[in-house]
Amino acid sequence: MTAGQRAESVDPVLGRKPVHLLRHMMRRSRGTVVLALLLALASAAFALTVPYVVSSMVEAVGAGRTPVRQGAELALLVISGAVTSGWSAYLLGRVGEFGAADIRKMMVRRILAMRPADVRARGAGDLVARTTADAQQLRSVSDVAVTAMPVSAVMVSASLVLMGLLDWVLLLVVVATFAVAGLAIRVFLSGMRRSGRARQQAVGSLAERLTTVLAALPVIKAYRAEERVSEPIFEQVDAVARNAVACDRAQAFISPLAGVAQQIAIIGVLAIGGARVSSGRLSPAHYVAFLMYLFQIINPLMTVASGFGRIQLGLSSVGRILEVLRARAERPGPAAEPAVPAGAPALEFRAVSARYQDAEPVLRRMDLKVPARGVTALVGVSGAGKTTVLNLAERFLDPYAGTVSLHGTDVDRWPLAALRGRIAYVDQACTMLDATIRENAVLGCAAAPDDAAVFDALRRVGLADAIAALPQGLDTRLGGGGDLSGGQRQRLALVRALLSDADVLLLDEPSSQLDGLNEERLLSLLDEAARDRAVVVVAHRLSTIRDSAQIVYLEDGSALDAGTHSELLARCAGYRALVRSQSGGVLDQDRDAVVAASSAV
Numbered sequence: 001m002t003a004g005q006r007a008e009s010v011d012p013v014l015g016r017k018p019v020h021l022l023r024h025m026m027r028r029s030r031g032t033v034v035l036a037l038l039l040a041l042a043s044a045a046f047a048l049t050v051p052y053v054v055s056s057m058v059e060a061v062g063a064g065r066t067p068v069r070q071g072a073e074l075a076l077l078v079i080s081g082a083v084t085s086g087w088s089a090y091l092l093g094r095v096g097e098f099g100a101a102d103i104r105k106m107m108v109r110r111i112l113a114m115r116p117a118d119v120r121a122r123g124a125g126d127l128v129a130r131t132t133a134d135a136q137q138l139r140s141v142s143d144v145a146v147t148a149m150p151v152s153a154v155m156v157s158a159s160l161v162l163m164g165l166l167d168w169v170l171l172l173v174v175v176a177t178f179a180v181a182g183l184a185i186r187v188f189l190s191g192m193r194r195s196g197r198a199r200q201q202a203v204g205s206l207a208e209r210l211t212t213v214l215a216a217l218p219v220i221k222a223y224r225a226e227e228r229v230s231e232p233i234f235e236q237v238d239a240v241a242r243n244a245v246a247c248d249r250a251q252a253f254i255s256p257l258a259g260v261a262q263q264i265a266i267i268g269v270l271a272i273g274g275a276r277v278s279s280g281r282l283s284p285a286h287y288v289a290f291l292m293y294l295f296q297i298i299n300p301l302m303t304v305a306s307g308f309g310r311i312q313l314g315l316s317s318v319g320r321i322l323e324v325l326r327a328r329a330e331r332p333g334p335a336a337e338p339a340v341p342a343g344a345p346a347l348e349f350r351a352v353s354a355r356y357q358d359a360e361p362v363l364r365r366m367d368l369k370v371p372a373r374g375v376t377a378l379v380g381v382s383g384a385g386k387t388t389v390l391n392l393a394e395r396f397l398d399p400y401a402g403t404v405s406l407h408g409t410d411v412d413r414w415p416l417a418a419l420r421g422r423i424a425y426v427d428q429a430c431t432m433l434d435a436t437i438r439e440n441a442v443l444g445c446a447a448a449p450d451d452a453a454v455f456d457a458l459r460r461v462g463l464a465d466a467i468a469a470l471p472q473g474l475d476t477r478l479g480g481g482g483d484l485s486g487g488q489r490q491r492l493a494l495v496r497a498l499l500s501d502a503d504v505l506l507l508d509e510p511s512s513q514l515d516g517l518n519e520e521r522l523l524s525l526l527d528e529a530a531r532d533r534a535v536v537v538v539a540h541r542l543s544t545i546r547d548s549a550q551i552v553y554l555e556d557g558s559a560l561d562a563g564t565h566s567e568l569l570a571r572c573a574g575y576r577a578l579v580r581s582q583s584g585g586v587l588d589q590d591r592d593a594v595v596a597a598s599s600a601v
């Protein structure tokens with residue numbers, strides 16, 4: 001079974017057709033939708049009755065009576081029509097907004113369920129645009145598609161039947177005029193969906209480019225690259241405008257066309273109807289009623305005509321939303337946690353090969369064993385595959401050959417949440433959530449420790465005084481004005497890992513921003529943590545890794561050798577070169593160790 005086949009499937013309710021998404025959007029408010037539909041139909045029925053009452057009013061006046069009853073009926077009909085139509089529109093607006101909120105939540109859940117590499121490949125900015133702009137577009141057509149169009153279609157059809165009952169000749173004039181206009185409108189509708197989709201895609205690319213640029217803003221400013229990065233953004237701004245204009249051009253002609261048809265129909269009905277009244281083939285009362293129906297169907301006809309256009313635009317967004325909802329999610333894994341056999345290594349790679357997307361392999365048949373206790377260091381030149389090893393352990397990436405095991409069980413056979421609960425990860429960027437220092441520190445704890453415990457951990461990394469000195473202490477929000485320095489973030493990321501319930505710590509370059517004193521603190525903390533946990537450290541600094549229980553030397557995606565510092569110095573040329581490259585004096589300092597190790601070998 002391939003990774004794609006094993007991926008979590010999308011809710012089958014969504015089906016394959018865009019209309020299923022609209023149905024899904026309304027599913028929690030079916031009762032409200034039915035009520036809104038009934039109210040809209042009632043409003044249409046009131047409107048359809050008005051011309052008959054007016055007609056009988058005309059007859060009453062013609063017969064010399066005062067049309068008091070008809071006047072009262074007319075007032076009641078008009079007021080009832082306004083109330084029912086307003087109420088229906090309000091209910092539908094509510095349903096549309098909450099339905100769009102549901103769709104957005106589904107999209108956010110799916111995006112968070114995707115693998116980081118897939119999110120990166122799709123573009124974070126584009127995903128944001130789909131969740132905001134496309135969902136808004138869908139919301140804006142939901143009421144048109146669900147009630148306004150169907151009710152207007154019913155209203156137009158019923159009016160045409162009633163008009164036919166009044167005078168079929170005049171009906172033919174009206175139908176012929178609107179049929180010709182309808183054919184012309186179809187031409188304009190055909191391009192709308194295409195340009196609508198292109199516009200939404202351009203909005204997505206614009207969001208993507210702007211997000212990337214804003215993330216790199218300090219570097220852009222430092223290199224005075226504002227002009228250069230603006231160009232590609234402006235290209236997308238222009239693409240949005242071009243495609244929006246194409247949509248607007250098509251949409252702009254729909255209402256005027258319907259208006260022209262309306263005027264031709266009115267002129268035709270006035271001329272032919274007038275002649276028919278003079279010849280006695282049509283009564284004045286029926287003539288007035290027919291004209292009222294004709295005026296009355298204009299609005300619903302416009303709604304149907306422009307509704308087709310808006311639905312085309314909505315459909316262009318539906319496709320983009322469905323692409324997100326159908327995106328491959330991470331596999332949740334089995335429900336039950338596997339038993340951990342005594343003596344099993346914390347991590348084991350057996351002949352593991354891996355690649356990103358369809359690129360060249362970055363790990364080639366890698367074998368690696370990380371004992372359940374002690375510090376294991378991964379070293380190697382940049383690009384050797386060290387971070388990829390950590391990604392595989394976390395299941396951010398699947399190997400295409402070989403197996404990765406945690407505590408003796410293939411990571412695929414761990415429930416994903418349990419697997420990640422067993423592992424604490426400090427990424428290279430020491431990423432902090434947009435949350436308080438406290439929330440960031442206790443992120444990996446099932447039961448959050450009290451502030452004293454958090455401060456104790458902060459003290460051990462030498463961060464307690466700095467945090468206590470902040471005006472809001474542990475409540476300081478990261479990402480805002482009162483932010484931390486790079487080295488402070490790195491130590492806070494370490495606190496987060498140390499406080500967590502995990503029994504495997506993966507640390508990617510944890511000392512890269514630390515001064516000598518803090519590096520020493522880090523090493524003693526790692527030693528302490530490694531007494532009852534597995535600690536894997538990726539580091540370039542020799543001082544961080546040289547005392548590790550095991551050092552694994554990686555080269556070109558393979559683990560070439562593993563041993564202590566002195567063992568590797570003695571037998572691994574690549575490791576020796578790495579050490580030499582860091583400091584000319586290091587090998588001299590280690591000469592005794594090399595000699596001792598060589599004689600032991």
Ligand SMILES: Nc1ncnc2c1ncn2[C@@H]1O[C@H](COP(=O)(O)OP(=O)(O)OP(=O)(O)O)[C@@H](O)[C@H]1O
Nearest residue numbers: 117356359362380381382383384385386387388389
């Ligand atoms: N998300 C990614 N998509 C595509 N290729 C990637 C990705 N991440 C890493 N690579 C490639 O995989 C290879 C190994 O990268 P990795 O980050 O594992 O190396 P590393 O040894 O940790 O490097 P460094 O010491 O510079 O952090 C590199 O050639 C890199 O270009």
